[in-house]
Amino acid sequence: MTERQTVVVIGAGHNGLVCATYLARAGRKVLVVEAAAQPGGAAITREFAPGYRVSAVAHLLHLLDPVIERELALARHGLSYARSSLVNVSLSPGRPALSLDGGDVIAGEVSPADRSALQVHAARMQKFARVIARQHARVPPRLRFESWHDVLPAAAVALDIRLLGRKDMREFLRIATMNIYDVLEEQFEHAGIKGVLALDAVLGTRLGPRSGNSVYTALYRQSGSVNGRSGALALPQGGMGAVSNALVSAARIAGVEIRCGAQVEEIIVREGRATGVRLRNGEELRADRVVSNADPKTTLLRLLGARHLETEFARRVQQLRAVGTAAKLHLALSGRPQFRGLPAGLLGERLVIAPDLDYIESAFNPAKYGEFSAQPIMEVTLPSLHDASLAPAGHEVLSAVVQYAPYDLKGGWAAGKRPFLAAIMAVLEEHAPGIGALVQHAELLTPLDIEQQFGITGGHWHHGELALDQFMMLRPVAGAAQYATPVAGLYLCGAGCHPGGGIMGSAGRNAARVIAGGR
Ligand SMILES: Cc1cc2nc3c(=O)[nH]c(=O)nc-3n(C[C@H](O)[C@H](O)[C@H](O)COP(=O)(O)OP(=O)(O)OC[C@H]3O[C@@H](n4cnc5c(N)ncnc54)[C@H](O)[C@@H]3O)c2cc1C
Structure with a gap:
């Protein structure tokens, strides 16, 4: 009888969990080792102030592959939606709110043309x-x-x-x-x-x-x-952690073992082949295959080491652009904020602060020179309006993606965080007068915080810029675009691979197909 092939997956982000589950279903013995205390990577729900919970990084679900959702029976494993289709609302202090649902105008003054x-x-x-x-x-x-x-x-x-x-x-x-x-x-x-x-x-x-x-x-x-x-935008019931919880449940049923608080320090290479990983506590785990959900720079330069790579390939990985610009703001509010010109019925939708094209371009300009936007753009949601599990009764949670907050901020984020938060609150106050007085607690995650807390190089949304020179057969770099790396037995399965970031699962599923030999 032949022994079952063993696989170690580095990271229990949603892609690592998807990859692990498909591999276990294909007969592999799979162990997932995760540095953080809980699985899910950037798809988790956590308490950021006593009684207030929020999707800590990713907050809107819109890319999850329906095939994966069905094949892994995520609904059966507990995934449901507090709202499955938010509409877009454009906020601008000088005009009534404009609300769009795909190609339809729901509210606002818009010409027939x-x-x-x-x-x-x-x-x-x-x-x-x-x-x-x-x-x-x-x-x-x-x-x-x-x-x-x-x-x-x-x-x-x-x-x-x-x-x-x-x-x-x-x-x-x-x-x-x-x-x-x-x-x-x-x-x-x-x-x-x-x-x-x-x-x-x-x-x-x-x-x-x-x-x-x-x-x-x-x-x-x-x-x-x-x-x-x-194109629909959904809020999972219980926050984005509900997606990861369902994936964890599907993984365990498939026989996957998941160990949290287990940080990989090194990918072990013997005679040109990845043979396992060494954890921070010194423990060595042997495997026939090593699959990494960590971003490509972390995996190939830090955990593997450039010495195991050809110079040209290592240079390509070093040159990968992975400088994050998206920050995340969480506000614990003692009541409902009121936005100017916004009918109460639209407060729970996706509120967009990007009143025109030049506003966005002007917000971007400082980021080119390592400065944050004095007037940032924002994607604002109040998930607690749809999901009572996130805030105490009568209170609300505001969750917003805020740009631009360049990872490589001139002068550093230790000095820059407070003035950036002040700039964000000034913009919010302009749109929702009095919101500041409702704030019980504010948490701002800069790309540096995201790097430090979630282990993502540059805190980058896609683990590496999504650009035509870094996509498909060039993602993350030529020579590793089909999930296999130049080191035998070592594979990638995270957002840094094709197709890219977002809570989608496709990179994990594609990688599993390559590893299981069924591409
Ligand atoms: C501010 C911001 C907002 C976003 N909002 C959205 C959104 O609303 N909707 C959406 O779809 N997407 C959003 N995204 C993108 C989305 O969060 C990511 O693309 C996605 O989470 C990547 O998933 P992943 O499984 O590939 O990697 P990750 O979620 O990064 O998981 C990788 C895992 O590997 C672990 N790991 C790393 N190194 C090690 C190591 N050495 N040892 C052990 N474990 C390790 C990490 O701890 C982590 O758990 C957002 C991103 C950002 C930055």
């Missing part, structure tokens, strides 16, 4: 986003074609684009490398529409609306679905 342009734009972007979505579940093609096996994935991408039809294909190819600023200027008059749509293109990136590549990031952002609805 803009209404019909929005319908056309939303339908076309959804169609293009589906092309991107189809790539998520595929292992990227190789740059070098050695057999038909290598040609077919590349041909599939070309076919997906061709199947758009001549007119849409031409438009797809025209805008794919454009910036979102120019695309939106071509189509809309209303500043608020342009602001909301541009925010989606830059969230989690080091891009402004005028940066190249920002149409691709906009399409990526829209490429998911929730409950069969494309």
